[in-house]
Amino acid sequence: MARRAILATAAVVGLILPLAATASGQEYLIGVATRILILALAGLSLNLILGYGGMVSFGHAAFFGVGAYAVAILAYHDTMGEPVLTWPIELAGTQSAFVAWPAAMLISALFALVVGAISLRTGGLYFIMITLAFAQMLFFFFVGLETYGGDDGLSLWARSSAGPLDLGDPATFYYLTLGLVALVLGFKARLVAARFGLALQGIRDNEQRMRALGFATLRYKLAAFVLAGAVAGLAGALMANHSEFVSPALLSWQRSGEMLVIVILGGMGTVYGPVAGAIVFFTLEELLSQWTTHWMIVLGPLLVLVVLYAKRGLWGLVEDASRARPLPGKEERRGEPAS
């Protein structure tokens, strides 16, 4: 029951938050909540490969950053009136969310395809490192990209235009983000219960057996990796709009680490976990940073404790409480190295 109660409360709070924030004169909360939702979206995408696919990607921020840069670069060319490409086809910039956001997802997905195709040949530790290396590669690529601000980043003139919606309005943008998070949540809940999701979890638990059963495991993993890349790209597109600024810091490895933390804190391999993780992580950040500027000194050991003693994460605790007994099989997997 706890699970339903929490979900219902979260839905209500999510819906009335902008109204309450406006009524109490604390509009900045809308922005904070939007940021949390965007990172929850990124966490959801990472959870698909990490929690359900057992792929420990330490470079997920790369796809997030690529999505953000895609939106920013398209908008930049639109304001400058220069085409993005003149060869092989002429491609004009755009500010339209209906064009730029899908483009961001597509480009992130393409990057994920390339990175995944190379990285998924390796496993375990090598996979962690090679995803990290690809993210660093893109990080330095954007640092060196002087046309688009290099190290200093690139500011957007305005948020994307989306037909009748005015994304410049914080509440509208918040609701749009909330809607997208809900959409992805619903999609993910369906996906992990579908054949594809079950096969993916089977691969996580025992890849050899799945291969023996005739599943093309690499293809499943790659499909999940690309899908996660696309959703991370969408989160990046939202982030570029939210802060109206992009910089290589979006792709930094600390950002990838933060995404892992969100997923683990919330509970990996659970549908709602990453949202819970993002909410708790950033609320904690907000509260601790009001108390001391050195809040990392609390967060660091806290993280160690969560990893050591609460591996199923917050949502895992909630699910355990409502299910009364833990999922069978979880304990056995713990000792095995990730692959």
Add this chain to the structure above:
Amino acid sequence: MLIVEQVLNGLQLGVMLFLLAAGLTLVLGIMNLINLAHGSLYMIGAFVAASVAGWTGSFVLGLLAALPAAALVGMAIEVVALRRLYARDHLDQVLATFGLILFFNELVSIVWGPRALFLDTPRWLSGAVEILPGLPYPAYRLAVLAVGLAVAVFLAWLVRRTRLGMLIRAGATNREMVAALGVNIRLLYTLVFGLGAMLAGLAGVMAGPIYAVEVGMGEHILILTFVVIVIGGIGSIRGALAGALLVGLVDTLGRAFLPTLFGAAMGPAAASGVGASLASMAIYIVMAAVLALRPRGLFPVHG
């Protein structure tokens, strides 16, 4: 002339990376533990050396203080936290040691403040040596090279020729069997960890006069170190040396010459950006290429 100098710079970066990679690869190969906080030990070594050298005016005293300090901090985190992680999967290890990085970065900025410190080159190494007629090269950097190579020889001797090294190798192969034979394997692991931490501290001290001593200095070099280990093959000291020199050379030579090369080919304006980008990306491209061809690194250790 320039190329000789840059090759030496590359080798010098290479041996620094080797000092870090040796400790990290030992811990990875033997205890199967991925320790992101290794860079923090490097940072602690540099900070302790800079402070002690600042108080006493002696680089050597700074070095002598920094080595045990790094080793002690390393052994402390092994006993308190990392020991519990050996049996866990790599994800847990990455996260917990990521937490340790946050902790140590903040701790260092509380203790030493946010500003960068400076560690002066010892006076007896501050001059330049003429390595080729008309080509002076800083004596300090040559000393770094010499120390790095000496450590490489020492480690090879330690692992292959001594009883401790035999135990280390045996522990890597079969932990339970070694423990059953009466070896205190927990103590052995702690000692190996301390050794790795001390090497990281040594690298930090030697980096002090060359790069700035600041919070977060460990992280950039940590990632380079992982690249080194992955290229070399996890657990292999020989691989760590080969990988470190390769990464040091590719990175340094890439930064020195790629922008000019691209300038010649594409015209200076567009090229310097592309060249600089590519130079920063070069080692990651090398790593991706190595892994695509040899997924277990250049010197695979286990099967």
